[in-house]
Amino acid sequence: MTPPPRITPEQVAIAMNDFPSRFSPMLVKELRQGMRTNLFVVAFILLQAVMILTLMIGLADPGSSAVGAFFWFFIVTTLLIVQPLRGMNALSSEIQLNTMDLIQLTRLDGWRLTLGKWTALNAQTLLLVTGVLPYLVIRYFLGNVNFVRDLVDLLMLTLGSGLASAITIGCSVFRNLLLRGVILMGFGMGLTTLFAALKSSGFRTGIIGSDFWMLGLVCISLLYGCFFFLSFGASRISPLSENLATRKRLVALGLTLVTAGFAISGFTQEVLIISGLILGFAVIDALTEPLPIYARVLEPFRKNPMTRLAALFLAPGWMSGIGFFFLCALVWGAILYFGGILASATAGSWHFEMAKMTFFLSMCNVLIFPLIFIHLFFGRQASVNFTFGFYAFIQACLLMLTLMATVLANTIPKYEDLIFVAVPIPSVLISGLADGAADDLIHLLIALATTLLAAAIPLVRHQKDLREFRHHLKST
Amino acid sequence: MSDSLPIEVVTGVETVPAPTERTSPAIEVSQLSRWFPGVHAVQDVSFTVERGQVIGFVGANGAGKTTTMRILATLDYPNSGEAKICGFDVVKHPVEVRKRIGWMPDHYGTYSNMTVLEYLDFFARALGYQGQERIDRIAEVLEFTDLTGLAHRLIDQLSKGMGQRLCLGRALIHDPEVLILDEPAAGLDPKARVELKHLIRILSQEGKTVFISSHILSELGEMCDSLLFINQGRIIHHGSAESLRRRSSATALVEVQLAGSIDRLREWAMLAPHVSFKEATKNGGRIEIDSVEGEIISTVLRRMIQDGLPVTDFHIQERKLEDAFIEILGELEASGVPIAS
Numbered sequence: 001m002t003p004p005p006r007i008t009p010e011q012v013a014i015a016m017n018d019f020p021s022r023f024s025p026m027l028v029k030e031l032r033q034g035m036r037t038n039l040f041v042v043a044f045i046l047l048q049a050v051m052i053l054t055l056m057i058g059l060a061d062p063g064s065s066a067v068g069a070f071f072w073f074f075i076v077t078t079l080l081i082v083q084p085l086r087g088m089n090a091l092s093s094e095i096q097l098n099t100m101d102l103i104q105l106t107r108l109d110g111w112r113l114t115l116g117k118w119t120a121l122n123a124q125t126l127l128l129v130t131g132v133l134p135y136l137v138i139r140y141f142l143g144n145v146n147f148v149r150d151l152v153d154l155l156m157l158t159l160g161s162g163l164a165s166a167i168t169i170g171c172s173v174f175r176n177l178l179l180r181g182v183i184l185m186g187f188g189m190g191l192t193t194l195f196a197a198l199k200s201s202g203f204r205t206g207i208i209g210s211d212f213w214m215l216g217l218v219c220i221s222l223l224y225g226c227f228f229f230l231s232f233g234a235s236r237i238s239p240l241s242e243n244l245a246t247r248k249r250l251v252a253l254g255l256t257l258v259t260a261g262f263a264i265s266g267f268t269q270e271v272l273i274i275s276g277l278i279l280g281f282a283v284i285d286a287l288t289e290p291l292p293i294y295a296r297v298l299e300p301f302r303k304n305p306m307t308r309l310a311a312l313f314l315a316p317g318w319m320s321g322i323g324f325f326f327l328c329a330l331v332w333g334a335i336l337y338f339g340g341i342l343a344s345a346t347a348g349s350w351h352f353e354m355a356k357m358t359f360f361l362s363m364c365n366v367l368i369f370p371l372i373f374i375h376l377f378f379g380r381q382a383s384v385n386f387t388f389g390f391y392a393f394i395q396a397c398l399l400m401l402t403l404m405a406t407v408l409a410n411t412i413p414k415y416e417d418l419i420f421v422a423v424p425i426p427s428v429l430i431s432g433l434a435d436g437a438a439d440d441l442i443h444l445l446i447a448l449a450t451t452l453l454a455a456a457i458p459l460v461r462h463q464k465d466l467r468e469f470r471h472h473l474k475s476t
Numbered sequence: 477m478s479d480s481l482p483i484e485v486v487t488g489v490e491t492v493p494a495p496t497e498r499t500s501p502a503i504e505v506s507q508l509s510r511w512f513p514g515v516h517a518v519q520d521v522s523f524t525v526e527r528g529q530v531i532g533f534v535g536a537n538g539a540g541k542t543t544t545m546r547i548l549a550t551l552d553y554p555n556s557g558e559a560k561i562c563g564f565d566v567v568k569h570p571v572e573v574r575k576r577i578g579w580m581p582d583h584y585g586t587y588s589n590m591t592v593l594e595y596l597d598f599f600a601r602a603l604g605y606q607g608q609e610r611i612d613r614i615a616e617v618l619e620f621t622d623l624t625g626l627a628h629r630l631i632d633q634l635s636k637g638m639g640q641r642l643c644l645g646r647a648l649i650h651d652p653e654v655l656i657l658d659e660p661a662a663g664l665d666p667k668a669r670v671e672l673k674h675l676i677r678i679l680s681q682e683g684k685t686v687f688i689s690s691h692i693l694s695e696l697g698e699m700c701d702s703l704l705f706i707n708q709g710r711i712i713h714h715g716s717a718e719s720l721r722r723r724s725s726a727t728a729l730v731e732v733q734l735a736g737s738i739d740r741l742r743e744w745a746m747l748a749p750h751v752s753f754k755e756a757t758k759n760g761g762r763i764e765i766d767s768v769e770g771e772i773i774s775t776v777l778r779r780m781i782q783d784g785l786p787v788t789d790f791h792i793q794e795r796k797l798e799d800a801f802i803e804i805l806g807e808l809e810a811s812g813v814p815i816a817s
Contacts, residue, residue: 104551105549
């Protein structure tokens with residue numbers, strides 16, 4: 001047998017000079033791997049073939065709207081479905097291949113890993129988009145097409161693909177396909193609400209027209225969406241000693257305040273919804289984080305009384321997540337108050353409206369309510385992903401229960417009786433409020449009591465951890 | 477979850493200590509414990525490994541080997557006790573420890589759609605190597621692991637043995653002082669085992685400390701300066717292979733080959749003092765002499781011949797490490813200590 005040929009550093013250098021050293025290792029790795037996958041190669045060739053086909057049909061029948069629809073259908077499918085779906089196994093594959101330990105021993109952390117994967121996927125999307133650009137130009141010369149509008153639409157699709165990829169990569173941390181599906185649906189519903197509130201044309205009119213404020217809101221939403229989902233995945237694959245929580249929570253609060261600033265331009269309703277969604281996502285994430293009571297993690301919070309106070313809201317883990325929940329409720333409450341939602345102005349003074357207060361409390365309560373079940377019955381589960389999965393499962397069950405209660409209540413004459421039985425469930429209370437059947441003081445108190453109970457039960461159940469948390473914050 | 481968390485207080489964010497780095501042992505473990513809900517994986521484990529030594533870590537499945545190794549590799553936290561690599565605490569200074577260790581897990585992780593060269597390049601980049609230094613490190617590792625001819629082959633197409641060599645190469649990219657290898661020979665064919673053993677021997681000659689776990693005791697015995705036995709999370713023996721053999725060898729096992737029937741040997745052994753018949757072999761049998769002293773053994777041989785046994789071969793069998801290990805476990809079991817399965 002002949003010995004294998006020797007490889008010299010020069011040969012290694014030639015083989016490995018495709019990407020500069022300063023590029024993120026994960027980006028380089030993902031690009032090398034990604035460009036070889038059959039899905040990318042097939043998508044690229046297929047897209048080019050379809051573009052040529054549509055152009056040929058366009059030449060035969062210039063100005064046909066069917067050709068335009070056909071042209072955009074394939075671009076939309078590739079950018080919004082095929083490319084994001086390639087991120088579905090991004091993080092779970094690292095876990096399954098047992099490579100997370102190896103990566104943890106390098107200088108890469110969970111965030112750089114996730115960001116690298118996302119950047120690589122979007123770089124490939126950009127490659128596909130670049131391949132489409134010449135056809136956009138040719139379409140213009142064929143006539144009956146607004147080139148700038150097409151270009152803006154393509155940009156919107158590219159950004160949308162970036163957000164969708166962030167969602168799939170973030171959710172790919174869960175190995176259970178059903179759970180991934182449920183979470184994707186949940187987030188999808190949230191984002192649909194968001195973009196419905198922002199008006200779908202906001203981005204286009206923001207660039208082409210003068211609707212800059214709306215463009216700003218859309219950009220903030222996209223930016224936070226990508227950041228949230230990538231951080232969501234990153235924090236669930238990182239070792240517990242890595243603190244990604246503080247940054248996530250500060251970014252959510254910061255962007256909420258920036259969003260609130262848009263209210264001065266008159267976008268009150270949009271601001272309320274966007275700030276609510278930003279804080280809502282951040283709170284869900286905070287309440288389902290594992291609890292790393294390592295002295296090393298809490299060390300930066302030990303410096304002075306201010307940092308110790310900040311730890312109650314910003315330290316990693318669900319325990320400070322409860323503090324963060326109250327802080328976010330306060331911030332959102334303030335935005336609602338100044339937006340004139342919680343109170344009404346009469347003759348120069350402000351009056352709180354009972355039903356709206358109950359609604360606000362119940363909305364907050366929806367986020368924290370599942371903690372009662374998690375910590376009452378499954379508080380000792382050690383799995384990092386278990387809490388979030390269980391949280392999602394409880395939310396799905398509560399949603400079903402609410403739907404059932406509403407349907408039953410509408411068929412039973414004594415509506416009030418039923419609503420009183422199930423009213424501690426926040427979503428049922430919201431349903432009752434929507435029907436105008438729960439706008440008195442008792443319901444407000446029930447909403448308040450349930451919220452406090454949901455926050456107290458986990459802390460009571462984990463007194464030992466609470467003591468340890470306080471001990472690490474105090475010890476010098 | 478809280479039950480599995482460490483409670484020790486750490487002072488300060490990672491600052492690079494340093495004073496005893498060169499003189500301190502390669503691995504220093506002191507009263508290390510790690511428990512998970514319902515399981516005490518590691519209990520009060522203490523041992524020291526000097527620089528340049530090759531240490532075998534032996535134990536049944538679930539004995540606590542991997543947990544101990546993961547703590548040493550900064551991939552897990554101890555609940556109590558401490559572990560140091562080259563003088564750096566694995567909990568307080570994980571970054572410093574990671575610079576000094578090369579970790580090879582039992583199930584190595586590799587990627588699809590990636591060549592050998594790209595795999596090593598990824599880890600070299602991730603470890604912070606840039607420019608020419610990165611290129612040199614990759615070339616050096618490829619040559620050491622003899623993967624130069626496979627540099628452009630996809631990892632999916634590598635055999636298990638080649639894959640293990642690649643994984644060892646990955647662990648060596650940053651030229652670590654201490655190598656922690658968890659079952660590196662598991663699932664390898666004999667040829668790949670010999671190759672791996674050869675590489676480990678070279679590494680040991682280069683002065684690297686190798687901490688290696690395996691089920692194949694005979695191989696560890698040849699390779700290692702000393703062996704560390706763990707059972708139910710506790711260290712039950714620490715010493716060289718020879719000391720282990722001696723520890724459990726109050727008796728000598730002798731293989732006897734006869735020209736005639738084995739029954740004669742059996743009958744003779746029943747009557748002879750200091751001797752008991754153990755088992756029959758193809759042309760004779762094994763007898764156990766209740767002493768390891770040469771004088772007594774030669775007396776037994778003399779008496780055999782005097783009594784007319786047609787002996788064609790008589791030699792003391794070297795005690796297998798596996799037997800010695802099982803004897804230690806037997807002693808523990810007899811004294812009421814539970815044994816890991």
